Amino acid sequence: MSEIVSEEENRGLILLSVHRSSLSLTLHEIKRSMAPQLIGCFLVFLLYGSVSGKECTNTPNELSSHTVRAQLMSTEKQSWKAHALSDYHLNPTDESAWMELGRREALNKEVGIEEFDWLMLYRSMKGFGGVEVITRQRGEDLLSEVSLHDVRLDPDSMYGRAQQTNLEYLLLLDVDRLVWSFRKQAGLSAPGEPYGGWERPDMEIRGHFVGHYMSASAQMWASTHNRTLYEKMSSLIDALYECQKKTGTGYLSAFPPEFFDRFEAIKSVWAPYYTIHKIMAGLLDQHILAGSAKALQMVVWMADYFGNRVKNVIQKYSIERHWSSLNEETGGMNDVLYRLYSVTKDPKHLVLAHLFDKPCFLGLLAVQADSLSGFHSNTHIPVVVGAQMRYEITGDPIYKEIGAFFMDVVNSSHSYATGGTSVSEFWSDPKRLADTLGTENEESCTTYNMLKVCRNLFRWTKEMAYADYYERAILNGVLSIQRGKEPGVMIYMLPLGRGHSKARSYHGWGTKFDSFWCCYGTGIESFSKLGDSIYFEEKRTTPSLYVLQYVSSSFIWRSAGIELKQKTKPVNSFDPNLQVSITISTNEEISFL
Known part of the structure; x- marks a missing residue:
């Protein structure tokens, strides 16, 4: 060591x-x-x-x-x-x-x-003049996401069982224990006991899982409309709102602002913006998927606070000093801020999103230089996801090219047969992955984020190669991380070495209340939105529907006034045929609500 x-x-x-x-x-x-x-x-x-x-x-x-x-x-x-x-x-x-x-x-x-x-x-x-923000609408050729509210998984399918196991875990977690460190930080009474693992009160990354929980619960509620879950996540939003209100500055976190002082001074600290990204993304998902006006107010207040911090660094020092601080992991701050701008249309949010793009990394991709080896994988994949969102917001084609080149490099030079990437959280020598096989392969966080990159590219291009990658990665890298039907038991890495097992890897199987690794956070999100990439719609004069995955499910296609039911027979090694049946009904009154 x-x-x-x-x-x-x-x-x-x-x-x-x-x-x-x-x-x-x-x-x-x-x-x-x-x-x-x-x-x-x-x-x-x-x-x-x-x-x-x-x-x-x-x-x-x-x-x-x-x-x-x-x-x-x-x-x-x-x-x-x-x-x-x-x-x-x-x-x-x-x-x-x-x-x-x-x-x-x-x-x-x-x-x-x-x-x-x-x-x-x-x-x-610096105050030398304003910036006129000009954007354009996305083209009609892009495929549109369908709402999770309109998709239901077959409960007897592999996907449906995985979703149900995750729902049970989300319902098992206690709101008071989740927000314990947030309340302590805000100077409020904190009943109960905090959770362990990476959510312990002495862990610098504490609070990240709470952000993931807000996203996961919003996605799961949209996918199931489970009333108990809705009440739990609403209670969580109310508790966090009281913490933010008590602080009075817009700051909302389970750790003190001093962490950002260290971040801005280029001193040792464990990725505070990484955690803030999770919290802001969770609040935004609560607004978009669950209609929470309070959550939108909270995330806007957070953006104001951190916008002022970034502005102060630039004015006091230089913009290069701000870029230097981005050497510490910042998660998908650019992505969540672009998403926030798409809701608020406030130019401040677009400016702040640009400031969390990492140009020294995106610049290499923009001129198609393959220099991924040695980079920490999950530090940088979310930055690419944010660049893709920049393309969707601004229409600047170079950010479309960045995503396509990045996906090509990872898929051709840094991916295993399973579709996963990274060894011990890093990219290593390209096309030399056989030497890396062991217990620390394919961090599930990286699969979660690579699926976002791939999903965007499919929507933009409709190329089946992206659909094939998505199917391979989600089957191997997402559905594999749960241990059967045990709620809250997941893995960090997917061992690929000969004779290795999930149980005997470095991290082994996690526990319900004392792990909360980064991959627990992305894991509960992944299992909450399994229905988000089965169907895509092309909104033209005559709408079209794309079926990306053969997964037993139901979909209400509102623009066409029909309900589609897909039934996929489980695949067996002795049967070379994939059997899929689709039935369509035209009752305009159908609804999952």
Whole structure:
């Protein structure tokens, strides 16, 4: 364990003599003027200078691993802890080159939209003038999500049983225990006892699971309309509202604001924005899926608080200082803020979302440079999901290209046959995965987020390759993490090594009340929304329906005025035929409500 901090890799990329201050090429011009094999190297040079390691992330420092962070929080060996934290953060990210790429015109010249760039945004935050936000509507060719309220899983199917097991777990958890640390932080009375594991009062990541619980319960309620669950999640929202109201600033968390002081000072802290993302996403899901106006008010208040924090860092120091802080994991902050903007249409939320894009990572993908090896997987997949949401909001095609290239690289070079990715939470050498097979493969968090990336790409392109990937990944990487019908017993990683088992992996099976790993949070979400990617609708003059998965289920297709029932016979190895039957009824009064 004393070797926890790896030596930074140096590559000595001395490629071109370029003064950053005189750089005025647009990204589009760079891509047109350079040979494809040089583009990636050119941007690496621009971002990192003449000698480069992975300054864009806190890897290869193993403290980016949630497993190691949890060990540090629990250890009594203070000398090991001090050594591990002594070289916590790499050099600050040099973001000036990306900022100075200048204003880019959208590639679609017919639309004629001009996206404001990072330099303009910086000037705006400094008070040098406003930023005009221009967006365009998504094209009709994109497939639309169908509402979870309109899909019901067959309770006798594998999917239906997994959903029911998860529902029982959500109902088993106690609201007072979930919000215990939130109440303590707000100075309120906290009855009962806190939960253990990663939700313990001394864990820096405490509160993350509560955010996941809000998302999962909203998704599960939409999927089942279970009244008891609705009452439980409403009680949870009320309790958190009292905590936020008591604080009086918009801040809502189970840990103190001092964690963000450390984050902004580039000091050791366990990913506070990662947890805030979960809380904000949970509140937003409660509004969108369960109609909670109070939850929307809360998440907007949180966005105001953190927007002011980010603005203060930029004004007091520089925007580069803010980019440097993003070397610590921030989850999907950009994604939830883009989603929030889609609800509020408040330009402040769009600006803040841009500030949580990680340009030093997305920039490499934008010029199609494959540099994933060594990155912490689940730190960066949510950033790509956020970039995809940026495309949906702004229509900027480069963010569509980023998602497609990223998916291609992961699927071709960093994925197992199961569809999963990562080893011990990281991407390793591309196309050399056979050497990594053991107990710490395919972190289920990464599968959860890769499914989002893939799902978006299918909606945009309708390509069956994405549908095939989605089916393979959800069957192997999601349905596999529950232990039978035992509520609250799940795994962290999916062992793929010969002779290894889930029970004898490093983490083993989790427990109901004393685990709450990151993969417990994504797990309860995954099992709550199993019906969200079976059907997709194409909303044209004559609507069309796409069936992405053969899963026994019912769907009310409201725009067509029909109910569709799909029955899929379980697959057996001795039967080469997949048997699916679909029945359609045209009763316009049908409803699951």
